[in-house]
Amino acid sequence: MSSEKSSEKKKEFAITKKELIKQKVLIIWTVVFVIYGFIFYYLPLVGWLMAFQNYKNKTGFFHSKWVGLTKFKFLFSDATFIRVIRNTFCMGTLNLIFTTVMAIVFAILLNEIRNSGIKKPIQTISYLPHFLSWIIVTGILNDALSSTGIVNELLKNFGLVKDTVPFFSIPALFWPIVTFAHLWKETGWNAIIYLSAITSIDPSLYEAASIDGAGRWDKIKHITLPGIKSTIIVLLIMNMGNLLNAGFEVQYLLGNGLVKSVSDTIDIYVLTWGISQNDYSLGTAAGIFKSVVSIVIILLANNTAKKFGEERLF
Amino acid sequence: MEEKVLDTINENIEEVTEEESKVKYYPPKKRMKGGDLIFNICNGIFMLLFCVITLYPVVNTLAISFNDGVDAMRGGVHIIPRMFTTENYEIVLALKGISRGAIISVLRTVIGTLLALAANALLAFIVSQRKFVFRSQLSLFWVITMYVNGGMIPVMILYKNLHLTNSFWVYVIPGMVSGFNMLVMRTYMEGLPYELQEAAQIDGAGYMRIFLNVISPLCKPIYATVALFVAVGQWNSWFDTMLYNRMSDQYTTLQYELMKMLSAVTSLKGNASAATTGQSVNITPISVRAAATIITMAPIVALYPFLQRYFVTGLTIGGVKE
Structure with missing residues (x-):
C-alpha cells in the first residue's frame, strides 16, 4: 500500500x-x-x-x-491523586462552560451596539486583562478580595455581611473565584472570534427578519446564534483538549494551605511529587495520565460532533 | 457618468427612507421599538458594568502606586491617590531584582520574538510550498506536537541534560517553533497569489530568494500578529523561570521577581498559624507592590491598543479549522 x-x-x-x-x-x-x-x-x-x-x-x-506498573498502581490508590483529578476536571469544566457562554453573550451584546464611537472603546477595554500575566491578575484579585479590599467594602456598605469575608480561606469559594478570574481575564479576548463570526453572517437575513417584524431578541435567537453555531462547536472541541490544562497557574498562585483540598490540580501534584519530592517516575506517570485523557477527550468530542453532523476539527 | 451614479444613490436613499417610513407606521413595529429601547438600556448597563469591573482593579492599583505607603494601608484609596507621591516607584526601581529582572525580561522578549518569528516563518514557507516533496509529512510532524506533549518532568530532565537549565537560553530556544504559529502563517502564505512566486521562479530566483524577497514583504501583517503573540507570551511568562532558573539570580525575570514580592503576602494570609505565632515575614508595603505591578504591566498596556488590528486577524485565521 x-x-x-x-x-x-x-x-x-x-x-x-x-x-x-x-x-x-x-x-x-x-x-x-x-x-x-x-x-x-x-x-x-x-x-x-x-x-x-x-x-x-x-x-x-x-x-x-x-x-x-507499580507507579501507576500507587497513583490510583492515592486518595490525593483522585481528589486532584476531581479538582482539575471540575475547575476545567466550570471554566470552559462559563468562559464560552460569557464570550458569546458579550460578543452578541457588543454587536448590538450600533454606535462605533462607543463600541470601539469598550472592545479595547475588554482586551486589556488578557495582556496581563497571571501573576498580576492573581495579585489584583488578592487585593480586591482581601479584608480591606473593595469587595468586602462594598458588601459591608450594602449591609450584605457583618464581618469581612475571608475569601481565600473558604474552600467552597475557591472554584467560583478561579472561574471568575478566568472570566475577568479572557471574556473580551475570547469574544473576538465570535464577533468576527457574527460579522460574517449575511446582513440580508437581518433585513428580511426586521421586515417581518422580528425584534432584537428574535434576531439573536433565530439568526445570530444559528449563524455562529459551527464556530462555537469547533472552539468547544478545541478547548476540550485543554480541559485538564485549564488554569494551573491560577491555582498555584491563589491556592494556600486552607483550601489545598479543592485547589490542587494534576499539574500541582506532578510538581510536588516530581520536583519537590524528587519522585520523577511518579510525576511522569501522572503527566502521562493527563496527556492520554486529554487526547481521549478531544477525540470523543470530535466524534460526537461528527455523529450529530456538525462541524469538526479533523 | 457621475451624475448617473449620484442619481442611483439618491434613488436608493429615497427607497430606503420610504421603506423605513412604511415600517415606522406599521403598528407591530412600533411595539418593537419599546422593546428595543429596553434592550438598549439593559445592554448599556451591562457594558458599563463590564467596563467598570474590568478597569477598576487596574485603576485602583495605579492610584495606590502613587499614594503614600502608610496612608494606603488605611484603605479607602479608590481611583485617585489621597496623598500623592512618586516615592514607591523610586523604591521599586532601586530594588536590584526588579531592575535586573526588567533587563532579562526585555532581552527574552526581543530575542525570543525575533528567533520565533524567523523560525516559524521559514517553516511555514516550506510547508506552504505546494511542489515540495515532504510537504504533508513535515506539516503533520508539527501538527502532532500541538496535541501531544511529554509533560513537565520529562521536559525538565531533557532541558537539564541539554544544559538549558540555569541559563538564559531556556527562555528562547525550546519554544521557538510552535505548531499553532506555523499554521497561522502557513494559512496566510497559502492565500497569497501563486503567480507572484511563479514569476520570480521563471526569473530564476531560488527558494530562499523567494522567501526573503517575494513572500516575506507580503506577510508583514501576519508576521506582526505572530510577533505580538510571542512577545506577549515571553513578557508574561514566569513559570519557566521558577522551574529552570530559580537557582540562578542573574536570569530571573521581572514577572518572577514580582511573584516573589506578591506571594510573601499570600502565604502569610493562607497560613493563619504563621500570622498568629508572630513569625516575621518580610512583607512589602501595598503601595510598593502596586508600583511594581504597574511597572510590569505598563509596556504591554501601553502598546496593545495600537496593535488590535493584528491580533484580530491572527485570531480569525487561527480559528479556521486545520
Whole structure:
C-alpha cells in the first residue's frame, strides 16, 4: 500500500530530478526543523518510559530499575491523586462552560451596539486583562478580595455581611473565584472570534427578519446564534483538549494551605511529587495520565460532533 | 457618468427612507421599538458594568502606586491617590531584582520574538510550498506536537541534560517553533497569489530568494500578529523561570521577581498559624507592590491598543479549522 503510494508520488514528481536539486535548500531546512522538533517535542515522549522505572537521578535513564506498573498502581490508590483529578476536571469544566457562554453573550451584546464611537472603546477595554500575566491578575484579585479590599467594602456598605469575608480561606469559594478570574481575564479576548463570526453572517437575513417584524431578541435567537453555531462547536472541541490544562497557574498562585483540598490540580501534584519530592517516575506517570485523557477527550468530542453532523476539527 | 451614479444613490436613499417610513407606521413595529429601547438600556448597563469591573482593579492599583505607603494601608484609596507621591516607584526601581529582572525580561522578549518569528516563518514557507516533496509529512510532524506533549518532568530532565537549565537560553530556544504559529502563517502564505512566486521562479530566483524577497514583504501583517503573540507570551511568562532558573539570580525575570514580592503576602494570609505565632515575614508595603505591578504591566498596556488590528486577524485565521 505504502509502496504504491510512494511510487504514485514519484510519478507525480517525475520531473523531480531538476526540481529536487532546486528543492535542496528546502530539504536541508526540513532536516533542521525535524531535528529540532524531535529533540524538543518528541524526545520528552520517549521520557514517558520513566514512568515504568524507579528513576533515580544518580543512575539516570539507562541504569534505573524497571518496575512495570507499580507507579501507576500507587497513583490510583492515592486518595490525593483522585481528589486532584476531581479538582482539575471540575475547575476545567466550570471554566470552559462559563468562559464560552460569557464570550458569546458579550460578543452578541457588543454587536448590538450600533454606535462605533462607543463600541470601539469598550472592545479595547475588554482586551486589556488578557495582556496581563497571571501573576498580576492573581495579585489584583488578592487585593480586591482581601479584608480591606473593595469587595468586602462594598458588601459591608450594602449591609450584605457583618464581618469581612475571608475569601481565600473558604474552600467552597475557591472554584467560583478561579472561574471568575478566568472570566475577568479572557471574556473580551475570547469574544473576538465570535464577533468576527457574527460579522460574517449575511446582513440580508437581518433585513428580511426586521421586515417581518422580528425584534432584537428574535434576531439573536433565530439568526445570530444559528449563524455562529459551527464556530462555537469547533472552539468547544478545541478547548476540550485543554480541559485538564485549564488554569494551573491560577491555582498555584491563589491556592494556600486552607483550601489545598479543592485547589490542587494534576499539574500541582506532578510538581510536588516530581520536583519537590524528587519522585520523577511518579510525576511522569501522572503527566502521562493527563496527556492520554486529554487526547481521549478531544477525540470523543470530535466524534460526537461528527455523529450529530456538525462541524469538526479533523 | 457621475451624475448617473449620484442619481442611483439618491434613488436608493429615497427607497430606503420610504421603506423605513412604511415600517415606522406599521403598528407591530412600533411595539418593537419599546422593546428595543429596553434592550438598549439593559445592554448599556451591562457594558458599563463590564467596563467598570474590568478597569477598576487596574485603576485602583495605579492610584495606590502613587499614594503614600502608610496612608494606603488605611484603605479607602479608590481611583485617585489621597496623598500623592512618586516615592514607591523610586523604591521599586532601586530594588536590584526588579531592575535586573526588567533587563532579562526585555532581552527574552526581543530575542525570543525575533528567533520565533524567523523560525516559524521559514517553516511555514516550506510547508506552504505546494511542489515540495515532504510537504504533508513535515506539516503533520508539527501538527502532532500541538496535541501531544511529554509533560513537565520529562521536559525538565531533557532541558537539564541539554544544559538549558540555569541559563538564559531556556527562555528562547525550546519554544521557538510552535505548531499553532506555523499554521497561522502557513494559512496566510497559502492565500497569497501563486503567480507572484511563479514569476520570480521563471526569473530564476531560488527558494530562499523567494522567501526573503517575494513572500516575506507580503506577510508583514501576519508576521506582526505572530510577533505580538510571542512577545506577549515571553513578557508574561514566569513559570519557566521558577522551574529552570530559580537557582540562578542573574536570569530571573521581572514577572518572577514580582511573584516573589506578591506571594510573601499570600502565604502569610493562607497560613493563619504563621500570622498568629508572630513569625516575621518580610512583607512589602501595598503601595510598593502596586508600583511594581504597574511597572510590569505598563509596556504591554501601553502598546496593545495600537496593535488590535493584528491580533484580530491572527485570531480569525487561527480559528479556521486545520
